[in-house]
Amino acid sequence: GAGVSQSPSNKVTEKGKDVELRCDPISGHTALYWYRQSLGQGLEFLIYFQGNSAPDKSGLPSDRFSAERTGGSVSTLTIQRTQQEDSAVYLCASSFTPTTFYNEQFFGPGTRLTVL
């Protein structure tokens, strides 16, 4: 079956511009997660959705970052007024009931964002 998909796969933007990153989770997965992976760093948790609600936004680095999810499916991560330090790979993952102990998160291929 189809996995998690993300678009665009690559995005190059100029400092100060806004960008939108999209994630299509696996059908039927109620939980959706956004992570960021900077060069040489581990994956950094950004935000988690259960359905259309985001009970935990604590990982968002600043108020320039926002995310929404509609219809319990597609999610969009928006970065306003991009800065060079926002350059990273943004990964989306989805899963069934998130609190089950050994519930696997399936990752999309990521969006590689470069801010010039």
Next chain:
Amino acid sequence: RKEVEQDPGPFNVPEGATVAFNCTYSNSASQSFFWYRQDCRKEPKLLMSVYSSGNEDGRFTAQLNRASQYISLLIRDSKLSDSATYLCVVKGSGAGSYQLTFGKGTKLSVIP
């Protein structure tokens, strides 16, 4: 202390060798543990979960020591296709039980 710590490597081993990776975690209340594999410029994929009693999947053996907050992964008879970065992952408990915390990964290169 970082939440999940791993030796970054790289580990360069010949084909057929046995290699072991270690990981420590700081949150003693963590409930679930995993090893993910990440190929270069690809997304992470689950390699195996790590259970309290230890578990094996073919050439891969994972062990957990809750008292020492230590997780290990052993790869026997290394193949060229095992070359990747191995991520130690810990899942929270209670209110944070959905969240995965990743180590920075250990890079493995298997050499012909």
